[in-house]
Amino acid sequence: MTDESLRATYRILDASANRALEGLRTMEEFARFGLNDGDLSGQLKSIRHAVTAAIERLPRELRLSARDTPGDVGTLIGEASEYHRATASDVVAAAASRTAQSLRVIEEYGKMIDPVMATEIERNRYRCYTAASQLELRMPAQRRRERLMTSLLYVLTDAGPDEPTFQATVTELYQGGADVVQLRDHKVDDRTLIARAMQGTQIAAQVGGLFIVNDRADIALAAGADGVHVGQDELPVSVARRILGPNRLIGLSTHSIQQAREARSSGADYIGCGPVFSGRTKSFDDYVGTDLLREVSKWSLGADRYPAFAIGGIEASNLDQVIEAGFRRIAVTGAVRDAADPAAAARELKQRLAR
Ligand SMILES: Cc1ncc(COP(=O)(O)OP(=O)(O)O)c(N)n1
Ligand SMILES: Cc1ncsc1CCOP(=O)(O)O
Ligand SMILES: [Mg+2]
DSSP, X not given: OOHXXXXXXXXXXXXXXXXXXXXXXXXXXXXXXXXXXXXXXXXXXXXXXXXXXXXTXXXXXXXXXXXXXXXXXXXXXXXXXXXXXXXXXXXXXXXXXHHHHHHHHHHHHXXXXXXXXXXXHHHHHHHHHHHHHHHHHHHHHHHHHHHHHTOOEEEEEOOOSSHHHHHHHHHHHHHTTOSEEEEOOSSSOHHHHHHHHHHHHHXXXXXXXXXXXXXXXXXXXXXXXXXXXXXXXXXOHHHHHHHHOTTSEEEEEESSHHHHHHHHHHTOSEEXXXXXXXXXXXXXXXXXXXXXXXXXXXXXXXXXXXXXXEESSOOTTTHXXXXXXXXXXXXXXXXXXXXXXXHHHHHHHHHHHHO
């Protein structure tokens, strides 16, 4: 090998090593701080250390003297996509792909310089594929939980008389500012339920909203919905979780502070809290009123801002009482469904919650 080609090879190895280590660290940070997953962040850290050790087999002075960042023509070539990362999932996917490519480059050029190093890099490239795919598989959960954290308005709707009507209703609800739409209909058959659940899921994905199925974890899973909502006498959260896996959301109805605390420790992603007032959709013997909202809001704001939606008879006319009790998240049916202009009614509620 000529001096020139040796220098070029070291330059490639040095740049690729930096890229691979940066990519590994980017993934590791998300596993650690985004997912709090000690096992996955440990795996990525161990790969990073193994790659560092393999690279350190190359004489550091040769790597450093070959480095020429100001003279690198590649630093001037930027694709627009490199500057756009809308979500943490995009960051992780880009880091995973960059890392795998860089490890492959080190492996190929490294074979000319140090076959032992190349073999060690190959071994860690395979480890990296496994860890990166585990991390990427966790990202839908992250996206859903991030979306939930920014959700203020949750609207429950029935299956409607037919598919076009349901499609128009759900689209209108999201356009009006609903962050979450729940399909809640005890009257229709399972065929109708699954068809509507699939339709709602598709609309939600297009507009960036969340779509939840009431009561039925099986239907939620089969439709690919964002999650299920269950009541105190329905599927326990642990069973719904077994059906839905870690990536989907589970909401639980709660009627006391004790139930709210238990919901959180059982792994529910959010709670419905009520019934607050007497409403038009479902009647109850007792109403929790705003006292429970006050108690839950004091606790949930301290509990890492655990998402809690007030539900039951909430309307534009009593919304201030809910807000005064510390709640900025509500779930409604009648206030939107029965309005002359449901989208406008949703928009008004949303604007007041967001203030
Ligand atoms: C967001 C939200 N909160 C509460 C409920 C009520 O659930 P549940 O008590 O199980 O009653 P049904 O809706 O099944 O009649 C809900 N659906 N959504
Ligand atoms: C399903 C449910 N659970 C508690 S209150 C309620 C109904 C919510 O509808 P509305 O907003 O019309 O009272
Ligand atoms: Mg229920």
